[in-house]
Each structure stands twice: as structure tokens, then as C-alpha cells.
Amino acid sequence: MQYDSAIKCISPELSADIATLVLGRKPDLKQISESLPSDERLVDFLAKMTGDEESILHVEFQTKYDSNMPVRMLAYHARIVDRYRLPVYPVVVYLTQTDRPIETTYSSHVGNKHIFTFNYDVIKVWELKSKTVFKDELSGLYALTPLMPDADLAECREKLIWAVEHNLISASSYMCMATFARLKYSKEVVKNMIEDKLLKQSPLYEDLMEEGRVEGRVEGRVEGRGEGAEKTVIAVLAARFGSVSDQLSERIHNLRERNSALLDELIQLVATANDLSEFERKLDKMG
Numbered sequence: 001m002q003y004d005s006a007i008k009c010i011s012p013e014l015s016a017d018i019a020t021l022v023l024g025r026k027p028d029l030k031q032i033s034e035s036l037p038s039d040e041r042l043v044d045f046l047a048k049m050t051g052d053e054e055s056i057l058h059v060e061f062q063t064k065y066d067s068n069m070p071v072r073m074l075a076y077h078a079r080i081v082d083r084y085r086l087p088v089y090p091v092v093v094y095l096t097q098t099d100r101p102i103e104t105t106y107s108s109h110v111g112n113k114h115i116f117t118f119n120y121d122v123i124k125v126w127e128l129k130s131k132t133v134f135k136d137e138l139s140g141l142y143a144l145t146p147l148m149p150d151a152d153l154a155e156c157r158e159k160l161i162w163a164v165e166h167n168l169i170s171a172s173s174y175m176c177m178a179t180f181a182r183l184k185y186s187k188e189v190v191k192n193m194i195e196d197k198l199l200k201q202s203p204l205y206e207d208l209m210e211e212g213r214v215e216g217r218v219e220g221r222v223e224g225r226g227e228g229a230e231k232t233v234i235a236v237l238a239a240r241f242g243s244v245s246d247q248l249s250e251r252i253h254n255l256r257e258r259n260s261a262l263l264d265e266l267i268q269l270v271a272t273a274n275d276l277s278e279f280e281r282k283l284d285k286m287g
Helices: 002-023 069-084 130-135 139-147 153-165 172-181 187-193 196-201 203-219 222-241 246-258 260-272 276-286
Strands: 028-031 045-050 055-062 088-094 105-110 113-119 121-124
Touching: 002 028, 002 045, 002 055, 002 088, 002 121, 002 139, 002 172, 055 069, 069 088, 069 105, 069 113, 130 139, 130 153, 139 153, 139 172, 153 172, 153 187, 172 187, 222 246, 222 260, 222 276, 246 260, 246 276, 260 276
Parallel strands: 055 088, 088 121
Antiparallel strands: 028 045, 045 055, 105 113
């Protein structure tokens, strides 16, 4: 799903400030492999926390309620301990509100005998306050602020762009903010967050353009810039909407070869399209 891809795109900075929320302090984190033993399932984020003692921070992001989460977290926990042999601090972050009670425990009993209890922390984004996030400068959480109850979209956008410009978070967060905002707001409202004028002023747009220019200088020819931009468009599509088919990649390549003047328009389209279908429809019109 596009939300999973967006989370993966900014999970290090996002998870660092999730850790600040649950621990009450900003830990020293060194990201480690999310690949676990057994069936090699990937978790959302793992990092080694250093300080008085070493431990592992494990963060999972959930778009919606999952009744099987306690079992999943227990299974992840066992595999993480098996691989790293360190204490693990598990956290689940829920993005969208639910009326169902959210479990924070897995408890096992056989007959009247209590076998064990496994606990994990839960962060409900809809219970966080954007004003507090901005006041505490938890910039890793800025991409999620549109989902918070006191959110002002103009303020969220302004604060996030400021954080990107000051190198507190990656440029990808701007696009991810708009992606997460779709969980709560209409397409029209979200589209206003990433209007063309703002996009051109954003560091993310400059990053996309610069990557193409760097490719051009490395290749030593004009086409290099186009090839770099083409790769960037496909990479951003994958980050926003999941995998990109060979057929769609070929269409983008052919369009770029036929008319390289469309590169700027193509970069704007990949950042503003609501989904792959809309991207492909508008790609047809460009061709």
C-alpha cells in the first residue's frame, strides 16, 4: 500500500521521535537490519539504543486496526531477541482512529496457570497534538501532524518545509505528509497542499531536479540529466504507490526519449498524482 511505502521512506526519522515520545528522552539510535530469522519477515523499523545499557527499539506502523497485532508483535519480538540477544522495546503506532479497544498485551494461560504476559507500547496518532509536536520540535513526526485533532494544514505544511530546509528531516517527508493526509482529508484538500507553485519552491522538487542535473554532469552529456530524472520519477512512484511495473517504466522511458522538455511536468505529476491510475491517465495526455 502507498502508506506502507511512505512509512518506509521516512521511518528512521519518524521512529526516532516515536522513541522520544515513549521513552521521555531522545535516545542515541543506530539503525539495524529489519530482516528477521525464520521466514525472513521484515519489520518496519529496528534500531540499537545505546547508553547505560544496549537495547533494541522496534516500531511497527499500522494504517488501521488489526486484531492480530498482539500475536504479530509477540512473533516479531521472539525473532528480534533470537537474532540480537538484547532487550527489546516494542511500539505500535496507529495512524487512523478506531472505536475498537486497542490491545497492548498478549497474555497466555493454560487452565488456571499463567504462562507469561508480553506488553508493548501503543501510540495513537489521533490522540497526539500537533502544537505539542511543533513545540517540542519532534520533526520526525511532522509528516503525521495532519492526522492529529488540532491540525492546521497550512501550519503543518509550513513547519514541515521549514524542517526540511534546515536539514532536520529528509525532503521525502513533504510528499509523505500529503500521502498520509489522504487518510483524513479529501483529494481536493490534499491536492491544495502540494500545488505546483509550492512544489517548485520545495526542497523536494529541487532534489528531484538536482539528481537529474548531477546525472547529466556525471555522464557528460545532455541525456544524462534526462536519464537521472527518469530514474528519480520511477523511484518516487515506487515510494508513494508500491512497485512500478515494467510496462509503466517503459512508458516513462519512451515519453522522456520522445520529448525531454516534458521532464519538469513529469516530475510535478509524480509528486501530485493521487494514485497510479491518475498518474497513468495524465501520462497518456502528456504523450
